Amino acid sequence: MSAAPVESETGVWQSKYVWVTVGAVALIFLAAMQSLAVTTVMPVVSADLDGDALYAVAFAGTLATSVIGMVAVGAWCDRGGVLAPLTTAVVLFIVGLVIAGLATSMPVLVAGRLVQGLGTGGQTVALYVVVARVYPPVLHGRVFAAFSAAWVVPSLIGPFLAGAVTEFLHWRWVFLGVAALTVVAFAMVVLRLYRLPLHTDEPATGRIGPRMACAIAVAVGALALSLAGEVGVFAWAAVAASALVIGLAARPLLPRGTLLARPGLPSVVLMRGLIAGALFGAEIYVPYLLIDHYGFSPTWAGLGLTAAALAWAAAADVQGRFGDRLGNARITLLGTSLLVTSTLIAVATALLGLHAAILIAGWAFAGAGMGLMYPRLTVLTLAYSTPQNQGFNSSALSISDSIGAATSIAVMGIVFTALAGTDAAFPAVFAIATGLALLALVPGLRLGHAHEESGTARS
Template identity: 40%
Template sequence: MHAATGTPGVFSRLYRARTLAISSTFILVAFAGLALSTVMPIAIQDLDGLGLYSLAFGGFLTTGIVGTVLAGGWSDRRTPAPALCAGLVLFSGGALVSGLADAIVPFLLGRYVQGFGGGAVTVALYVVVGRTYPSALRPRMFSLITACWIVPSMVGPPIAGAVTHRLSWHWVFYGIAALGLASLALLAGQLRCLQPNGDEDGSRPSGLRALPALAVALGAGLLQYAGAQSGAHRLVAVAVGLVLLVVWLRPLLPAGTLLAGHGIPSLVLLRGVSAGAYFTIETYIPLMLVNERQFSPGAAGMSLTGAAFTWFAASWLQAHPNLSWPRERVVLAGALIHAAGAAVTVSGALRGMPAVTVAVGLLVAGFGMGLLLPGVGVLTLDYSPIDQQGRNSASLQLSDSLSSVLLMALCGALFNAAHVREGQDATAFVLVFATALVLATVAVLIARRIAMPHTEEKKNHATV
């Protein structure tokens, strides 16, 4: 029982089966990401595709953008059930195609199909939470979703490594495909309670459509490609990519997002800016500890595990029923703590500072994100009319993915420009972490604008 409201808890008899089904699916997504990242170098080398290594990850994110956008619109026009089922089938099918591949092209094709399905699954699950749990339980559900990443972060890589060693990397993909279908079976019974929005004929136009989604995904892919190249042709890729984003991104986001309009526009922008900053820090800290401070890969990876725990601790705290702060203030506090952690990582990149400083910075930043991201998700659902929850959840995921892709491309270019040699790249790492700090500071300013100015204007701010 929810202590503050008397509402049955997420594991009460009323919600237990649904909560377990949703949690198991998020665990699948987390486990798949961590396990497949572990075996990817082996798979790519075995298929003689080392030069296409970045496409195995970048393509997954790019097609995920399309899946995110289309599933959001589909969920609003009908229910999230068809989008969720289709997403899980594609996620499993893509994993199976990659597992069966004996050449790099079909392997990458499977990864792209899997990315499309994964993007659809995440958005559809957000809408299921919004449709089937009362507002009082949503913070606890977002805390539980965060917890679903803890166990996979500890067991995913070792299990994937053991399976690859004893059998082959192919069996890791087979296992992911089987787990996806098992999640679909668990969810099937829980989706029957979802009711359509009363607009089954599709007469209400959706702003999230295939053409803008494909154009934005292509633009992001071109910018990512350009960030990894050194020839003059990358300028053409940058120009075309930027044009595609400028022309087609706006229809996919709530009006006023790029200007940080109050309410949902600022929530969407905050999600992207803060996630991009954190993902950059998380990506480059292990590389710095290994290359600059001679840590072993295992020791460097412990910083990521520690950050996962601080993230979960903060997420649990923000969901506590006796928390007296308004949720908008909790999100602002998370943004401030996240920025403080980013500042610590910048100082830790300097040669005169102890190596542990950057790890501490990641722990602090993780705690801030544990306060910030669940709050952003909860407020977005609370502010959204029921027939806009899919659209706005998709905007959150789009902002997250696109910001991470673009920032990684920028930081990759900065790092390559300042790179000297292994052990002498302190300046390059300072540039990368400073870029993340700038974005984290911008996120603090955006977090001050997430409250709706007037209750009666909620619906206006949730539409394009």
């Protein structure tokens, strides 16, 4: 108990942690930069490679295969060390970027994006396990606050930088440049982790085959869900079928009782999926509204999200410093209130034609709410975990993210398309986000406590 204050005072930047911290944050930063940059350059890539038919798949494929990477790496970590699975995930991420960067046709680029997704999902889970096995529990909140902050700079400069690279160099360097920088970032991590004892003393022994089969089924379902809007009048049937496949296949990949919001870890994982669906589903329509209704350029519309990114980072830092003092119930109420306030402001702006500044300022509340809740849920996941299931639980959290975002984006997209040309289109998608945020209160008030402030985990 006496070591905790010392660790807290020196923090994650002390000499024995600094290279792991810098390298891990850099890996998160580069993944975020690449994700945001691709959104900017993909229209140019599609035109250059004559790939309009595969435009959506280039995005959906990465999300789908990331689920497979999450499950595989999570199981691998639970069976021993973390260095080998992390290395494999990073290599897949780099190989995918190189394939995409050198692609001469759209099918080849999509293949690169599929490989990249395997690496992205695995890398995220592996880094969570690194945090669990390298840092003392008292510092977990600080580390995940740093991870959240690593998304801020990409959200500020990612679209602009990607556009500049595409205009003055070539779109290929958006992929190849990130690949080169990832090698450097990983070197910082691996040189330090190589000397640390990262194996669990009681490795998991359960079968991985059935879980991998479920992960592949979830990936196929997520990909089908993203394409559901292409089947016209059968869109809702396709959504229902895809959602059924995802729901059935996801159950073995999530803690028992997740879909029923059982107290403890199941509610932690469920809440993460609901708030991810609320924010990421609605956020893609914020710049769309600014362009469509207010005449913003794409660059300025993207910058309209800057306030939310800054608020996310600030709130994540507050959570990292004072999360234990605030408590999980209070963080849930504060975070969901901020998210609901933001989406309701978006509904009112779209419905009443309020000034664009109101939408931009209001969306900052969403960033603040997520900054409080997102890293806190990760801290809780690790606190509820043991060395034998850290990988499983970390992958479950990321899978919930992906499923929540993919499902809400698909449903919102179909609703928006059905109402296109009417004044109800934008208010409808923001109203769906409001409903998801309110629904998150159900698991959010059942999070419980895993003694995360003292580091004593229980499953």
